Amino acid sequence: MKYYIKTFGCQQNVADSERISASFEARGMQPATDYSDANYVVINTCMVRHNPEERVYGLIQNLAKIKAKKYEQSEVFKIIVTGCMVGIAYRDKSGQFLAKIRERMPEVDEFMPIEEVGFDLEPVRIEKKHAWVPIANGCNNFCTYCVVPFTRGREISRPYNDIVEECKKLKNEGFTEITLLGQNVNSYGADIILGESNVQVLRDIDKTYFEKQSTDITEFELNGEKIQPVYVNHLGKQRIPTLFPYLLEEVTKLGFSFVHFMSSNPWDVSDELIEVMARYPSITRTMHLPVQSGDTNVLKRMNRWYTKQEYIDLTKKIKSKIPDMIFTTDIIVGFCGETDEEFENTVDLAKQVGFDRAYIAMYSPRPMTAATKTLKDDIPHAIKKKRWTLLENLINAKYQ
Numbered sequence: 001m002k003y004y005i006k007t008f009g010c011q012q013n014v015a016d017s018e019r020i021s022a023s024f025e026a027r028g029m030q031p032a033t034d035y036s037d038a039n040y041v042v043i044n045t046c047m048v049r050h051n052p053e054e055r056v057y058g059l060i061q062n063l064a065k066i067k068a069k070k071y072e073q074s075e076v077f078k079i080i081v082t083g084c085m086v087g088i089a090y091r092d093k094s095g096q097f098l099a100k101i102r103e104r105m106p107e108v109d110e111f112m113p114i115e116e117v118g119f120d121l122e123p124v125r126i127e128k129k130h131a132w133v134p135i136a137n138g139c140n141n142f143c144t145y146c147v148v149p150f151t152r153g154r155e156i157s158r159p160y161n162d163i164v165e166e167c168k169k170l171k172n173e174g175f176t177e178i179t180l181l182g183q184n185v186n187s188y189g190a191d192i193i194l195g196e197s198n199v200q201v202l203r204d205i206d207k208t209y210f211e212k213q214s215t216d217i218t219e220f221e222l223n224g225e226k227i228q229p230v231y232v233n234h235l236g237k238q239r240i241p242t243l244f245p246y247l248l249e250e251v252t253k254l255g256f257s258f259v260h261f262m263s264s265n266p267w268d269v270s271d272e273l274i275e276v277m278a279r280y281p282s283i284t285r286t287m288h289l290p291v292q293s294g295d296t297n298v299l300k301r302m303n304r305w306y307t308k309q310e311y312i313d314l315t316k317k318i319k320s321k322i323p324d325m326i327f328t329t330d331i332i333v334g335f336c337g338e339t340d341e342e343f344e345n346t347v348d349l350a351k352q353v354g355f356d357r358a359y360i361a362m363y364s365p366r367p368m369t370a371a372t373k374t375l376k377d378d379i380p381h382a383i384k385k386k387r388w389t390l391l392e393n394l395i396n397a398k399y400q
């Protein structure tokens, strides 16, 4: 029996697919070279933009033809869909999304939540020198345009020692480079320290944010040692405790040539994290710091808790400690109500920061998100495209 995995979307999905491979190989299966060579096809889906979602529907139609042929020859051919699409389907309490995908893809044999693939098996890694190492899954931030909190759920950190042990093994196997992965790596460990249900979410800002401080947690036991959790300070207050600077330092000390991490939310970059990065030259000198917009009002509509100036100041602070640091970013153009002036602020911020590269997307409404429910996708496609092209030429010219 053979399996084939098609992965859409981000590096987190790539890492998840490596663990899905492991679960198939543990059952004695071999990787297939393409769909028609396989008996089990897994589609690991992405819902962050409209396009990859549509591509899944198109792919399933093609797979249906292969399935029909295989069945004529009495061969096993199962289609399994997993990833973000299934995540949202099972979290949508109304059941409408699950009903919709079942109706659009009747040929699918199983909709498998990614949580069913645990961390017990060693991933089948595609690259041989560089390894993706997931440290957390999910997100608590609820940016209004983003579907991730609905596809992957609340942020859950992997146990600290499991991550360190995985990294030690990678080092012993000859891997020279690792990337620690999470939707918001900076907040790694908040749920370990506070308990999952006690972590403040930015969606709750009016209700509980800043009211329930956790300053009473001054010590935390990590591997039998008492440590002080690093508090992320934001808007002059303590937001959440995190263990990320400790984790980053510990895995860096293992001696990899390069240690990367992504993604880093601007409002959760602690001074301690900057200090750890500055101390170890093997920690990445290309920091991915998604800005999404350079306009403070758009950022508010996006539920992103920093201003244009705070973002610029943060990049300056990092550069003052680590002069060779360069920044990459994510930007959304044409978000609900984005005026020419607001867009110009993004252009200005991009010029001031001097990004090495930007992943620029034209806004598209995503199911269940606050922007889809409460804001209007009112920027015409032609204007989105014009803004996209302008920024692409400004930031990414050397990669074109």
Ligand code: SF4
Pocket (backbone or CB within 6 Å): 139, 140, 141, 142, 143, 146, 147, 148, 149, 183, 184, 265
């Ligand atoms: S921080 Fe915002 S954009 Fe990033 S995954 Fe979480 S909700 Fe989405």
